[in-house]
Amino acid sequence: MDVELLSGACGAEIAGIDLRDTSDGNIKIIKDLLFEHKVIFFRNQDITHQEQIDLSKCFGPIEKHAYVKGLPEYPEILRIVKEPFEKNNWGENWHSDVSYNPEPTLAVILKSVEIPPIGGDTMFANMELAWETLDEKIKNKVKDKKALHSSLGVAFFVDNYKGMEARDTNLEEYSNEHPIVRTHPETGKKILYVNWTYTKSIVGIDKKESDDLLTKIFKHQERLELTCRFKWTKNAVAIWDNRSVIHYAIADYFPNRGLGHRRIMDRIAIRGEKPF
Numbered sequence: 001m002d003v004e005l006l007s008g009a010c011g012a013e014i015a016g017i018d019l020r021d022t023s024d025g026n027i028k029i030i031k032d033l034l035f036e037h038k039v040i041f042f043r044n045q046d047i048t049h050q051e052q053i054d055l056s057k058c059f060g061p062i063e064k065h066a067y068v069k070g071l072p073e074y075p076e077i078l079r080i081v082k083e084p085f086e087k088n089n090w091g092e093n094w095h096s097d098v099s100y101n102p103e104p105t106l107a108v109i110l111k112s113v114e115i116p117p118i119g120g121d122t123m124f125a126n127m128e129l130a131w132e133t134l135d136e137k138i139k140n141k142v143k144d145k146k147a148l149h150s151s152l153g154v155a156f157f158v159d160n161y162k163g164m165e166a167r168d169t170n171l172e173e174y175s176n177e178h179p180i181v182r183t184h185p186e187t188g189k190k191i192l193y194v195n196w197t198y199t200k201s202i203v204g205i206d207k208k209e210s211d212d213l214l215t216k217i218f219k220h221q222e223r224l225e226l227t228c229r230f231k232w233t234k235n236a237v238a239i240w241d242n243r244s245v246i247h248y249a250i251a252d253y254f255p256n257r258g259l260g261h262r263r264i265m266d267r268i269a270i271r272g273e274k275p276f
Ligand code: SIN
Pocket: 080, 090, 091, 092, 097, 121, 122, 247, 248, 249, 250, 265, 267
């Protein structure tokens, strides 16, 4: 096995591991790598839909997206599609997946199916490091507080993306409160658990103070020193610990710089626990 770090903050590209091998020994190696590096990448993994599902189930129960339909034959797989004529990219701002759910995603297994020749990289930022390095005065203000996370409603997830289809659901926008600093259930580490996309306010303080604090926290957690960036190739797989990182799919589809290409990713999410 070969482990190449993507940055000093998080992320490692792993060679010499077969993701079709779901033996206890192999899964333990993958989980240990995941907890250490927060997000891990594997290239040239030409796995089938079923193999991606089998791998995902080794991490926990598969989670269905509240608003977006999965593939007809494999509803566990949410296909992220950016059509050639589109500018937007699903997941194109900093977020932690479905942080608005009562039990937000534990991990995501994302496989690249079709990628543009340039553009469409994904960035990740390490939220354990973000908590460690956050200004002490801000830490003291928020360490025992909760934040409100909103699901934003179905339109947010499908309206800008022609290739994404809404599930048959009348589910309205909903929200949940989670601790601003949560504890990783496996490692015991503290994690800064807010994100620009879904976190709307800090509970129990006035709006102005909440807005000011969140603005400072978002700026801090997006610092480039906390990040890594992955350039996709076809049949690459990323596994991220969705509790420990936020991520950002970069929609840099500008004329003559990748616009006019399709980007397709197959995403499986694993259901997590109630943050504590
Ligand atoms: C996501 O935000 O889940 C999608 C990430 C990507 O397509 O790179």
